[in-house]
Structures are given as C-alpha cells and as structure tokens.
Amino acid sequence: MVDNMGERLRELRKQKNLTQEELGKKVSLSASTIGMYEQGRRKPDYSTLVQLCDIFHVSISYIITGNEDVDPDKLIDLFMEEDWLKENLSGGFLNLEHWTEDARRELIKQIIAMIQKKV
Numbered sequence: 149m150v151d152n153m154g155e156r157l158r159e160l161r162k163q164k165n166l167t168q169e170e171l172g173k174k175v176s177l178s179a180s181t182i183g184m185y186e187q188g189r190r191k192p193d194y195s196t197l198v199q200l201c202d203i204f205h206v207s208i209s210y211i212i213t214g215n216e217d218v219d220p221d222k223l224i225d226l227f228m229e230e231d232w233l234k235e236n237l238s239g240g241f242l243n244l245e246h247w248t249e250d251a252r253r254e255l256i257k258q259i260i261a262m263i264q265k266k267v
Contacts, residue, residue: 154188156214160204161186175199194259208260220260227256 161171161182168179168186175182175196184190192200201208210216212226228249247255 152188153191153212154186156211157182157200158186160200160206160211164204171203174203220257223260224253224256228253 161168164171166174168182172179172182177196181190185192197208197211200211204211207216209223212223
C-alpha cells in the first residue's frame with residue numbers, strides 16, 4: 149500500500165514503464181527533480197501536478213492522497229498545511245503575504261475545481 153505522494157508518483161511512473169528521465173522530459177523537468185518528488189524531498193507545483201494527472205490519467209486527489217474520492221475541503225486543508233500557495237504561487241503577480249486565510253482557501257478551492265474539470 150502506497151501511503152505518500154512520492155511513493156504514489158514512483159508507482160504510477162513504473163506502471164507506465166517510464167524512467168525518471170523519460171517522465172522528466174514529458175513535464176520539462178530533470179530526472180533529478182522527479183527523483184526528489186519520489187523521495188518526498190520536493191513537491192510538484194500546480195502546473196506539474198496538472199501534467200502528471202494527464203500523463204497518468206488520475207485525479208489530483210489520487211496523486212495527493214491516494215484516494216479518487218477525497219472531499220475538496222480535505223484537499224484544501226492539505227494545501228493549507230503544506231503552505232502550497234506560498235511555495236508555488238507567490239511572487240510575480242500574487243503577493244500572498246497579505247491574503248487572509250479565507251482568501252487563500254478560496255483560491256485553493258478554485259484551483260481544485262479547475263483541475264477536476266480538466267482531469
């Protein structure tokens with residue numbers, strides 16, 4: 149039983165008979181970065197998550213939690229715990245330092261809804 153995102157990504161990659169290098173090329177990343185995802189040393193950003201969902205034909209819920217039918221509120225909590233927004237969307241046009249927690253939750257909710265429509 150796979151119990152974390154890195155292990156899940158490794159399992160999905162192996163099911164597709166892809167090397168880390170081959171998967172990296174599909175998402176424009178190095179094999180080293182894919183390895184770090186699989187080891188849990190880094191987490192994919194939003195656009196990479198969407199690409200991985202497309203490649204593996206799974207939902208973002210499955211990649212993150214291992215369950216296809218995760219309550220969106222639970223996903224929001226997971227993103228908030230990891231401070232995913234600051235790591236992946238801060239800078240440039242988004243200055244999240246001044247956003248309230250409710251505003252951040254709403255943004256995550258909209259991102260999840262958009263991903264679910266795509267996947």
